[in-house]
Amino acid sequence: MVERQIMGGQDIRRALARVAHEVLEKNRGASDLVMVGIYTRGVYLAHRLASNLLRFEGSEVPTATLDINLYRDDLHARRRPIVRPTDIPVPIQGKTVVLVDDVLFTGRTIRAAMEALNDFGRPEQVQLAILLDRGHRQLPIRPDYVGQNAPTSMDEQVRVRLVETDGVDEVAIIRQGSSN
């Protein structure tokens, strides 16, 4: 098993700063935005983006958390992950929702997230911010903001580690030597 770091703490910080600027640019400011982080790491990334927006523009952007496990279409998964409470503190009706997740891969998580959002109202627009896009989409889903593109092969794994959950900020690609 070979692990290769592709983003360090500095890279992640810069990427999130750039993404925050792009969000401001694309939406001409931060009003009517809601950052919605997808469990688990998307939640922390959404908070970091929101604090960047506060820093750059002085605007308080509401942050929400979304658990998409109950909307997944991969029912055959052997073990089902724990379901966390979704917390959307403000109405999203008519707002611009920026979905935030760590890795974009097949697109199935994002499809589930869009379905989940629907149960809470009808946003004016849904945008997608991703720290790392590793390719291999199985659905017509395209990110609006990308921290970094990293072409990978199917047998590689991507590990995103954040200070909040793992004690360190980094993104690594793991090539399978064994089936570990």
Add this chain to the structure above:
Amino acid sequence: MAGSAKASPLLIRGARVIDPARGMDRVADVLVRDGQIASVTPHTTEATPDGVQVIEAAGMVVCPGFIDIHCHLREPGLEYKETIYTGSRAATKGGFTTVCAMPNTEPPIDNAAMVGLVRQRATTDALSRVFPIGCVTKGRRGKELAEMGELADAGVVAFSDDGDPVEDPNLMRLALTYSADLGLAISNHCQDMSLSYGGVMAEGRVASMLGLPGIPAAAEESMMARDIALAGLTGGRVHLAHLSTAGSVSLVRQARERGIAVTAEVCPHHLTITDDWVLGRQTLADGVATPFSYDTCTKVYPPLRSEEDVEALAQGLNDGVIDCIATDHAPHERVSKEVTYQDAAFGISVLETALASSLTLVHESRISLPALVERLTSGPARVLGPRFQPLATLSPGTPADIVIFDPVREWVVDSGGFESMGKNTPLQGVTLKGRVVATLVDGHIVYEDGENG
């Protein structure tokens, strides 16, 4: 039963011959002629005369055929569970040459005509000897005595309301007094119905964990104590069926010490497995229930009990406090067992596993092989009375009822291959040690293990 037509003489050569009735245990050759034991002589390898069929039996045990004084052959009326034909096939496969059928049939064997029917079937259908046991009370209802004299004249070999106890103490007393001159034992199923009310397994830790109503040991012991007292009072012949508790063993022991003549039997399952088997044969360290728990094939009366009880019963059998092993073979059809534990019928199909189960005690050095053979031959014959002695020995001139078994051969229990219609065994899939190779009744081979050619 096999007739005694002329057949060529048969020599069983080189086996360990155990004949407890004569205190014999040595390597010998047994010659059978005209359906009888002709001779038992020291083993030689000399050529045999022409016309003598030879069974080479080195490494095997040869002994008198086993006698089971307690089994349920279900005929008449319950032929979907077992018949005299299938039951006798199971018996001979298990090494039993004589079996006594309990009278809890439909209708019960409580009159001479019913006794005649069973004896008739025994003659036409059975591979082993089959003797009927008659009811103690009319219709097994426990209200009035059956015509015990007429039953005796018709040929019953004992009396019992088995399946139910004779509950009324005074009626039991009268039965013992009335039948004292008939020379036949009354085998009582000791169970205080008030104490055992609703119970389906032994009271104790496992029952409590599984939420199953329990049967306390006292339900058996209190009636056993009563019957011992009544034996002392009347001088009648009390036989205590299927002991299952340590307390029962000490009651019988005390009775013997006081000179009260009672006899007692124990079943192979009570000697070998415990109520943990209700939790699942896969007895787990944690003792938690699994889908294998509540195996209805472990539901039997009396219930499987604790390790201490098993220990005491084995001890009692070894000491001779318990006279014999009886199977209480209780075959049931599938649907009687494929239900919840509480709905399931009581009973285990035992005939074909009895020997191997019991041999566990020998393998674990808790009883000697000759003593175990005694408890399967002379012991039960003693309970039945003197006229059964010739069926429990290899003395020259007695009927050649013989079993040949391999005491160490391992096999896996598969009830699918049972001769009995009752596939209800908790031992399914278990490896046992000891297997019947051939069984002879009146000198005829009525069973031969296919796997030995």
Add this chain to the structure above:
Amino acid sequence: MKSRSPAAGELLGLQPNGSPIAGPRRHVLDLDDFTTSEIRNVLESAKGMSEVLGRDIKKVPALRGRVIVTLFYEASTRTRISFEEAGKVLSADVINMSSSGSSTEKGESLLNTGLTIQAMGVDVIVIRHPHSGAPYLLARCLDRVGIINAGDGIHAHPTQALLDLYTVNEKFGTLEGLKLVIVGDVMHSRVARSNIWGFARMGARVVLCGPSTLLPLDMLQGREKLGHDHPLASVEVDTDLDRAIEGADIVMALRLQSERQNAGFLPSLREYIRRWQVNDARLGRARDGALVMHPGPMNEGIEISSSIAHGDRAVIEQQVTNGVAVRMALLYHLSGVQPSAPELGDTVKDHSDGR
């Protein structure tokens, strides 16, 4: 005779030493084979489910296309409706079968009913039965259906115990070290049995209290010989409620059925009330903020005084609400195990009652 069939343990997801391994489970038969982490996962997911129940649109697609049958051989409104709601919120199709007016009333055996339901392609059977062990019979004999025990005889009621654990965990934020006193007819209570396993496994101190005739003393036989981490090893018994309730964090009163008096377990209800009713005076000896629970249905004025039953310490209604969330969590976790697909040509028996 000591031989063991080898594969059984693996089938059950049990390690050779008998302790359950955390992994996908197919059946919920009792809590005795739940690990602490498995219980924690269910309680954690139940929080998520609870959030779903608070939404305007109480529907998520998690179990779309799954079929759940509730098979009840005993009357029960609460538990059945709770399962039905849980299944429906998760988008499963829920079919209710009760023993009256169906093939079971025509004498069809439990096993045949189970086989028929399985042949119809059902994913989960939720069963309640008056006989202990009935769900185990189905779990043993059906190979393509998950079984959830919704109460079997006097044996177990694992989903009720999980919701009790959830309710307590929600109030105290932990289960470890809490003192739970279960009062009353513990012997005949499937709720109590499952709660003993659940609370003890999670590190609570469990005290059983009631008349000796109604305590499952046999179950605790030889518990001192069990390892100290065995759930039953630490269970205590005290027939004196005034003493047992001292410092309790949770007091669980059990339903006292009046038949018990007729069957001779008790001299009189009057004496029971005097000695074992959970009332204000007794609750005063418990810890401040102690919770009072009852699995229902209550006999107010017998095992629990009216003032307690409706007082601010009772969480009896929350128990009911939490039941749906916990059952959603269980159904969701169970559905992660894909039953083997039915073979083509399987006969689908008609179980309709012909009316």
